[in-house]
Amino acid sequence: MFARDKLNxxxxxxxxxxxxADLPADNRLYVFVEPRAIKPVCQHLFRDLDARYVISIxxxxxxxxxxxxxxxxxxxxxxxxxxxxxxxxxxDNPRLDSIAGVVTAANWAEREFRxxxxxxxxxxxxxxxxxxxxxxPDGAHPLRKDFAWNQVPEGFDDEREFAFDEPPEGxxxxxxxxxxxxxxxxxxxxxxxxxxxxxxxxxxxxxxxRGIEKLAESVLTYxxxxxxxxxxxxxxxxxxxxxxxxxxxxxxxxxxxPRAEYLRTIMLEIERLHSxxxxxxxxxxxxxxxxxxxxxxxxxxxxxWIAEKISGNxxxxxLCLIGGVRHDITxxxxxxxxxxxxxxxxxxxxxxxxxxxxxxxxxxxxxxGVADKTACKNTGLVGPVxxxxxxxxxxxxxxxxxxxxxVDFDVITADGGDVWxxxxxxxxxxxxxxxxxxxxxxxxxxxxxxxxxxxxLPVGRLGLSSVEAPRGESHHxxxxxxxxRPRRWRVRAPTYQNLQGVPAMIKDQQLADMTISLGSIDxxxxxxxxxxxxxxxxxxVKVWTPEELVKMxxxxxx
Amino acid sequence: MKLLGxxxxxVFNVAVVLLVAPFCEGLLRKLTARIQSRQGPPVWQAYFxxxxxLGKEDIEAGESPFMQRVAVYLSLAxxxxxxxxxxxxxxxxxxxxxxxxxLIYLLTLxxxxxxxxxxxxxxxxxxxxxxxxxxTMIALEPLFAIAIVVGAxxxxxxxxxxxxxxxxxxxxxxxxxxxxxxxxxxxxxxxVQRVPFDxxxxxxxxxxxxxxxxxxxxxxxxKWAQMAKLVIYSALFVGLFLPWGNELIFPLGxxxxxxxxxxxxxxxxxVAATHARYRIDQAIRYFAGLLAVALVALILASYGF
Numbered sequence: 001m002f003a004r005d006k007l008n009x010x011x012x013x014x015x016x017x018x019x020x021a022d023l024p025a026d027n028r029l030y031v032f033v034e035p036r037a038i039k040p041v042c043q044h045l046f047r048d049l050d051a052r053y054v055i056s057i058x059x060x061x062x063x064x065x066x067x068x069x070x071x072x073x074x075x076x077x078x079x080x081x082x083x084x085x086x087x088x089x090x091x092d093n094p095r096l097d098s099i100a101g102v103v104t105a106a107n108w109a110e111r112e113f114r115x116x117x118x119x120x121x122x123x124x125x126x127x128x129x130x131x132x133x134x135x136x137p138d139g140a141h142p143l144r145k146d147f148a149w150n151q152v153p154e155g156f157d158d159e160r161e162f163a164f165d166e167p168p169e170g171x172x173x174x175x176x177x178x179x180x181x182x183x184x185x186x187x188x189x190x191x192x193x194x195x196x197x198x199x200x201x202x203x204x205x206x207x208x209x210r211g212i213e214k215l216a217e218s219v220l221t222y223x224x225x226x227x228x229x230x231x232x233x234x235x236x237x238x239x240x241x242x243x244x245x246x247x248x249x250x251x252x253x254x255x256x257x258p259r260a261e262y263l264r265t266i267m268l269e270i271e272r273l274h275s276x277x278x279x280x281x282x283x284x285x286x287x288x289x290x291x292x293x294x295x296x297x298x299x300x301x302x303x304x305w306i307a308e309k310i311s312g313n314x315x316x317x318x319l320c321l322i323g324g325v326r327h328d329i330t331x332x333x334x335x336x337x338x339x340x341x342x343x344x345x346x347x348x349x350x351x352x353x354x355x356x357x358x359x360x361x362x363x364x365x366x367x368x369g370v371a372d373k374t375a376c377k378n379t380g381l382v383g384p385v386x387x388x389x390x391x392x393x394x395x396x397x398x399x400x401x402x403x404x405x406x407v408d409f410d411v412i413t414a415d416g417g418d419v420w421x422x423x424x425x426x427x428x429x430x431x432x433x434x435x436x437x438x439x440x441x442x443x444x445x446x447x448x449x450x451x452x453x454x455x456x457l458p459v460g461r462l463g464l465s466s467v468e469a470p471r472g473e474s475h476h477x478x479x480x481x482x483x484x485r486p487r488r489w490r491v492r493a494p495t496y497q498n499l500q501g502v503p504a505m506i507k508d509q510q511l512a513d514m515t516i517s518l519g520s521i522d523x524x525x526x527x528x529x530x531x532x533x534x535x536x537x538x539x540x541v542k543v544w545t546p547e548e549l550v551k552m553x554x555x556x557x558x
Numbered sequence: 559m560k561l562l563g564x565x566x567x568x569v570f571n572v573a574v575v576l577l578v579a580p581f582c583e584g585l586l587r588k589l590t591a592r593i594q595s596r597q598g599p600p601v602w603q604a605y606f607x608x609x610x611x612l613g614k615e616d617i618e619a620g621e622s623p624f625m626q627r628v629a630v631y632l633s634l635a636x637x638x639x640x641x642x643x644x645x646x647x648x649x650x651x652x653x654x655x656x657x658x659x660x661l662i663y664l665l666t667l668x669x670x671x672x673x674x675x676x677x678x679x680x681x682x683x684x685x686x687x688x689x690x691x692x693x694t695m696i697a698l699e700p701l702f703a704i705a706i707v708v709g710a711x712x713x714x715x716x717x718x719x720x721x722x723x724x725x726x727x728x729x730x731x732x733x734x735x736x737x738x739x740x741x742x743x744x745x746x747x748x749x750v751q752r753v754p755f756d757x758x759x760x761x762x763x764x765x766x767x768x769x770x771x772x773x774x775x776x777x778x779x780x781k782w783a784q785m786a787k788l789v790i791y792s793a794l795f796v797g798l799f800l801p802w803g804n805e806l807i808f809p810l811g812x813x814x815x816x817x818x819x820x821x822x823x824x825x826x827x828x829v830a831a832t833h834a835r836y837r838i839d840q841a842i843r844y845f846a847g848l849l850a851v852a853l854v855a856l857i858l859a860s861y862g863f
Contacts, residue, residue, distance in 0.1 A: 134654075196690075196838060196839070287834040289833065289835075295594065
């Protein structure tokens, strides 16, 4: 109904440019348009129809259609609709009008397909290298199908340095990262600081690319990928695991048994509990409040234990296969989970009460790292960051998956848009997660955990899936393919969008607020850096050459 | 004999501070751990840490290794010199070697050690650290100086044994003394550089700032100086504001003195464990408020209140 409405709206305006449309279900819409229409269509969706920008995908479709493929994904959250605008580009001249001028949130995604697939976004406002390492040769695009997964490109230039922008007048450059005590993973913020005030910054990340998407497209199989997917992130791995499985299921229209859906919901909420409690601890550590850091991690620990009892692991649950789940919750575990939730609730309530009254913590977080509604719209911010600014989005309610349509919960919002509001939102979401798990345990019926899949999965189908990770919407895009593996699998973790909002958050703020502002989006660099080969360089007592290091690493793995 | 007494006393005080300081640190860590539901390291851990660091290779690093070395020696030496001038269960050993003014200078000099350390490292983060340290010093040092001067005004003398014996409460009504007691209690955390005022080091923001290039024995000495600071400032605080019982016969007076010092360490621990770090601008505003109050106390004192 909604999908049809939106398609009609588009057809009314761009009838000549729309080549074909797919409406496999009421909550999915795929529109194929002519390349020349891509910019006006996206602008219309984003500005006039108020769609939320999700991600852009570039794919090398030459072996199948002889062309390159670009997809811009949007979400209509209130109408429960995920929508993808696709276009094919000629193999000999993969160029496309950039939409980043009108849809600012597409800045990174377009630079990414420029780097990896070699599709040129014409007229991009900031066409700098994003993903590939500094010394990577121009013209080598690792996500192209003729680029082998283990290929090392010729002409890697160790001497080549990234050209950073000139710092503004009167500012000194403070290198925040690649390694910093509050960054758990490498990322480089080049801060322009005047006295104690941050006047601007440039981001250079993607330092630990592991080539996960490439491996999935060339080496792994459908049911191996979920295990790889959850290794994208050490904190919200299950999210990627479920999102991938759902994307494939939606592409191949595979139904999942109800018990499996409840089990997925329970594990996702267990993951949210542990992630939010972990974040509260880290945020407190950043502002030097170590007592609450330790206490929230103590409260969190039983969650890790129950996760281990259910899945065999504290983290990395290896939960999903296509069409089902691998772990069941026995009646004994059910009882134990219930008692853990009761204890968690009893312990977390006084903490939240105390935190909400704490003036000292508010002094450090109120009015800090502000991202308002406009910023959320323009940069496509998601999750607690958006909800803290009063943007009422939550994939669990807006794009229901697993068993979320059968449980009752509130979407927590606040209106400050600052770090304090994010603290409040996350602290309260813990209670909602507890509520959801309790309802699932109540409603879960006996039944199979795995759908029976008799046939090969169909080829060339598109699948979208959005899962509400602890940090926001995690979006997966899949094109099914031959040889029991997808042709293209694109992961967009929430941090990918939220990180793009950080420069605006920290501008004209005290340097001391930088760490907590960055920390407040709960950044997950490993989620963002999921592709490509590694550029290893270090200076220890002995200076290793990159070749030696690569040799060492390879010797260990073989 | 006349010379030997103070020298022996001074050495004794220095030795006591060096020995007790890691214990105070250990106590602080253990208590913090208990507040945080942790087991915590053994109370003796700070001694092991120092020994371990002292046994490591002495690496020259930063812009100016020489200055880096000087900064450490200066920091520790200043703190230990102050130890000779402060009564610690016994009368101040080098009472006649200097007066309260010297004490004020030495307290400032201890901060200069940190500045030099930051300059020697020459990295952006350490420069940020020393700019913060400098701002803190400018706003903070006058508070202790005013407390000492208030005492001196009441006592009519800058002699250490008079000033550091509760002289702030002298005069007619002890009003100025009470005000300064409140001011210093509220800023004590900053003098000993603990949360919420560990801003110049702020590990999670500027990576220990001035100390970032230090390692091995030099780091050990710096850490030792910081631990000693906690003891020295506590001793000064006790001398200035809580002198009662110190004149009791040995070992009673001595025990009372250390009990008070440990009580202060406990207070520091509690405050540190229950607060988040302030930003430098928030801290300076806070110190400025205290400074205004302290100036009022100074005026009160000069009119004999």
